[in-house]
Amino acid sequence: MTQDNAGERWIGSAVRRFEDLRLLTGRGQFVDDIRLPGALHGAVLRSPHAHARVGAIDVAGALALPGVVAVYTAADLGPADRPLPVMIAHPNQADPATQRPLAKEFVHHVGDPVAFVVAESRYIAEDALDEIAVDYEPLSAVASLEEAVALGAPVAHAGREHNVAGEVSATTGDPGAAFASAYKVLDRELRIHRGCAQPMETRGVAALPGADGALTVWTSTQAPHRVRKVLAETLERSEETVRVISPDVGGAFGMKGNVYPEEVLVACAALRLGRPVRWFEDRREHFLAATQERDQIHRVSVAVDEQGRILALRDHFLHDTGAYVPYGMVVAVNTLYHLHGPYRIPALDLKVTSVYTNKSANAPYRGAGRPQATFILERMMDQIAAELGLDPAEVRRRNLIDPAAMPYDTGLRVAGRGAIIYDSGDYLETLSKALAAIGYDDFQKRQAEARIHGRLLGIGVACYNESSGSGPFEGAKVRVDRNGRIFVYAPTGDSGQGHETTFAQICADVLGVTPDAVQVVTGDTGTLPYGVGTFGTRTAALAGSAVLVASQEVKARALSVAAAVLGRPETELELHAAGVMAPDGRVLPLGRLVDQAPRVPGEGVPGLEATHYFRPEANVWPSGACAAIVEVEPRTGMVRVEQIAFVHDCGVVLNPLTVQGQVEGGVAQGIAGALFEELRYDEQGQLLTTTFMDYLMPTAMEVAPIRHDHVVCPSPHNPLGVKGAGESGVIPVAPAIAQAIEDALGGRMRVDRVPVRPEEVWQALAAGEVGS
């Protein structure tokens, strides 16, 4: 008999991450650590204008500098001079505007690439940038959403008639009737700032042309197969001649799921010059050239009955997609269909208008539209509570979907996305655990006591659920070598999630070994021909399931080979750490089976190896609840987050440590979005926040202690029962903090936009004389 229970051992245990020793002792191998002798260094000349016609470009001065090897403009790129493809196209988006590797005729945001210099050093390359003369004819820039949709507004793309990049609507039930018969209708305008991912490691690319014409590219990406596909297309070569490797990646947060102009430029230059070329993004470039996110204006109405139950929700909102749409309408549509949230909402009237402006492209950043939807829904929940005199947690309880109703069909059918059906979850239990963790029931007493001493404390709570684990597929290969060592090849890029550890745990359970006997290789297109990438909280559900099934197939093969060698039926054999064991005590180590496999008659791999591509039948729906306590300093309006409680349902927990890491990192970014980080542009479309002095990424001092707990409702849609944790933490933090601030101020401030600036809080305090 095989040990069916062996699978319980490693999945779920707090295995410390194998990656950490390497990463924490400075031995990680990031793109910039890849040694390529004789490599040339690239630098990108970027547009100083938000919108301009590009005239003559004079590169003679740059080429004349000693050490400059080449200077490319769009005209020099040959077939690569074409718009980059849309990663995920949307049927409602005709003629999507995407970036070209180098601008041709027009630049559409400050930072748009105009020329690419290749030189013997980065210093020389940057000197050469100063010597390139570009004739720009500045055009009117569209610098805000309001401006973009105003009558007679300038256009962000010269030649287009308007700034609308696409519209999607969705309706359920009978919203008109619900609003007409409602006990109360609440209206509000809500805004979410523009923000961006700030990984410790910015973007970087290195390309090595081989003597045989093959090209190897190391790039700091979440999606090496996507990069390979785009490089093959733009360089007009077979994918088989391009290998893309995503080595250690120092943070990505969705932003590195895009394929960028620089990846094409570096590869193109390396092939042209027959020498390795590398480029690394500096922080200022990252602010100007990497994708950004959030930035929406919502006009929302809810219809409620006397009990505070939502009868209908209407939200027609604007989404600032920036100058380009590398991800089609993904972020806008994600917001749209997450507006149902974990609640019963019988009627919905939703519409998003995605709008071009002259800013960097809006593309997924951790949460990818979900935090916006949660902010809207949760702010409205708090407004319902205030208007009806109910406790905010009670309003949520009255509206949350009952666990018995799972799977739950929202009735929403969304263009480009399909049916929105929740697979699993116990939202009431999740909320009640979060309330218990923060001490919700005792808080009012604490708040009243603090008030006596002039201290302003407030509490807020927010619930959410999120679509994740989207298809179409992800693959893994499991192979045992002659020494019996087990290798897992999972080419989705890892940017800190800990795949080397969690995939090893999955495989170890199946093959009856310890996780340290399993070596996981990620992020290399050379290991598997097909792949998608790590984003949208999908890797555990998809690649994890692929690892599980491929491991099971290797196990089956091991037993079948062993049965032939030992002359016993498979049912009598067991797989242990030492190998396959027969009832008579004979043991065949896995390495021996690799040797034996070719000699076993019949079909099958001549070794121990299996590849599996997992294709999910539907998305999965993790969920969570967050509670926050803040303290507002009465004289300055400064807000300090005192504590956060976060309860999360990611289905089966593969490793509580990595889930905790994901949730805590997400919460930190949630605090950032609630109180600190904001990309601010002037009226000409110049980005004003291009350093960490002005873009206020919180430090450890600003991030509160986080209490963390789980609810486990396994998903039926994959064999592991996992749902994922990647985006979790960031999603509900802003509305929880917003409500906590309102609560601290005794309802004298309405938080209608994030991030909340201390000055706004002070103004509310000064107007209301709170705490004086």
Added chain:
Amino acid sequence: MKPARFQYCDPETLDEALRLLAEHGDDAKILAGGQSLMPLLNMRLARPAVLVDLSRVPELAGIRQEGDVLIIGAMTRHREAETSPLVRKCCPLLAEALGHVGHLAIRTRGTIGGSLAHADPAAELPAVAAALEAELVIAGPEGRRAVKPEEFFLTYLMTSLAPGEILAEIHFPVMTARSGWAFREVSRRHGDFALVGVAAQVTLDAAGRVERAAVALTGVGPTPVRAAGAEALLIGREPDPAQLSAACTAVTKEVEPESDLHASGEYRRHLAGALTGEALALAIRRARGEVGV
């Protein structure tokens, strides 16, 4: 983000440094810790042809007391001054303010003189120098001269240092008996430049009346700003809450802060008053011996 080409010089004596500055004139820039200059170089906002690094000039560093003056060499690192028992004893306002300068890594590299000569009005040390009426001792080709803070700080990032001159020492008056101090600031994040900061020092006479009051603010003007009106309200009287409140109101009337990305002028004005109140209250309690360090 690589600097344009420059020549790097690291003289070992003050004379040699002065000679290099004389030789290169406007083309030269002094490197004194690099916590502000290096980012400017890397962003190519500053492109000096010659960088004269003062790190190896021993005579420019060090902390010593001479009578009623605490002398700090311009190249003394923030961290050394912050942790110096002598500074804590003679000039506790400076020690307290230094704790607010950036982060530990910045304070380990940054220097007292570099910070003052950079003359960022949002920085802590210019306000401390203004509150304490420190003397800034400047070495030049013709010898030394000493200037007061109000003569030294001209406007944003501009001082009266002439090309060819080096800020050599800062002379802080040693705090006298019956004195108290406080440094208060408000910033969005830990370690940021403050939206507004206040350096206050108060000396009482034997009868408990205010003999000297100094309030200097950061972030409310193009230079560190002394709140003379507020100070005048306190002098010669026994401080009470009404007077403190009047002083705070006076501060909000005498500063003219500008608006920027991080705060409006109006908010800064409010913060100036609020922080002045907190800083003066603590300084007075310390002067009375009611609280320790």
